[in-house]
Amino acid sequence: xxxxVIFFDVGGVLGxxxxxxxxxxxxxxxxxxxxxxxxxxxxxxxxELETGKMTFEEYLDRTVxxxxxxxxxxxxxxxVRSRSEPYPDSLALVxxxxxxxxxxxxxxxxxxxxxxxxxxxxxxxxxxxxxFVSSCYVGLRKPEREIYRLAVDVVNRSAADCLFVxxxxxxxxxxxxxxxxxxxxxxxxxxxxxxxxxxGVVTR
Numbered sequence: 001x002x003x004x005v006i007f008f009d010v011g012g013v014l015g016x017x018x019x020x021x022x023x024x025x026x027x028x029x030x031x032x033x034x035x036x037x038x039x040x041x042x043x044x045x046x047x048e049l050e051t052g053k054m055t056f057e058e059y060l061d062r063t064v065x066x067x068x069x070x071x072x073x074x075x076x077x078x079x080v081r082s083r084s085e086p087y088p089d090s091l092a093l094v095x096x097x098x099x100x101x102x103x104x105x106x107x108x109x110x111x112x113x114x115x116x117x118x119x120x121x122x123x124x125x126x127x128x129x130x131x132f133v134s135s136c137y138v139g140l141r142k143p144e145r146e147i148y149r150l151a152v153d154v155v156n157r158s159a160a161d162c163l164f165v166x167x168x169x170x171x172x173x174x175x176x177x178x179x180x181x182x183x184x185x186x187x188x189x190x191x192x193x194x195x196x197x198x199x200g201v202v203t204r
Contacts, residue, residue: 003181003201005155005162006097007108007133009142010116012167013185014094014107015086015123018115023083030079031064031071038063049112052136056114080115086123089189094128096203103201106131108151108164110141131155142166143174152180163199165192 011017024042028035041063048054054062057073064076097103107129111119113136120126133151140147152159159179166172167185175182183195193203 001160001181001199003103003161003163003199005104005106005157006201007106007151007162007164007180008094008129009164009166009168009171009185010107010109010111010119010123010125013087013165014090014125015119016084018084018111018119019080023080026083027076027079031069031076033064041066047141050110050135050141051139052113053139054112056112059112081118081122084115084119084122087189090185090192091123091128093189093193093203097201098128100202100204104131104155104157105129106133106151106155108133108142108147108166110135112136142168142171145174145178148175148178148180152178163196163201 008014011020017023027033028038045054045059045062049056049059060073060076065073094105098105105128107125111134116134116136120132131154133147133154135141135147138147138150140150152162155162160181163181163183164172164175165183165185169184172182172184181199183192185192196203
């Protein structure tokens with residue numbers, strides 16, 4: 001099997017997870033939110049948020065600003081954005097892959113539209129990737145099998161020619177279930193590069 005397309009998850013692979021449970025726990029502490037109420041509200045709407053059926057402002061209406069607060073939307077929004085930091089070593093690996101001219105590079109991730117677009121800019125992904133298969137754009141989320149099938153369809157390659165890098169085992173397993181090659185990233189870029197090389201991927 002020859003790899004011609006490499007899909008990367010964003011949060012946990014190319015940079016920090018944006019609005020994950022750790023960031024939400026920090027928000028609960030920082031803004032003195034009712035943890036149980038906030039968690040229940042978040043869980044009730046996150047699927048709509050990440051599949052583009054709800055804007056981030058509507059999400060804030062439903063989860064945080066459903067009552068008067070002692071802080072502003074701008075303060076809360078700035079906090080959410082502050083949780084996004086790039087992983088320089090991962091991005092350097094992407095640059096090495098791009099420099100070979102051998103691979104179509106794309107992302108495959110779950111994210112709300114507003115945060116996704118912020119992170120594309122913050123991490124400098126627009127100049128690195130040709131295609132963004134983001135849940136907010138396609139209306140599907142990992143680990144739904146259909147998002148992997150869609151990713152393969154839009155690049156017009158066989159699933160076996162596509163390799164996916166993600167930090168969560170279930171996402172890796174579901175990519176493999178549709179015939180893609182997949183690698184779990186555990187934070188070690190050197191180990192990831194070795195794994196790619198073992199699959200015939202040239203990085204230099």
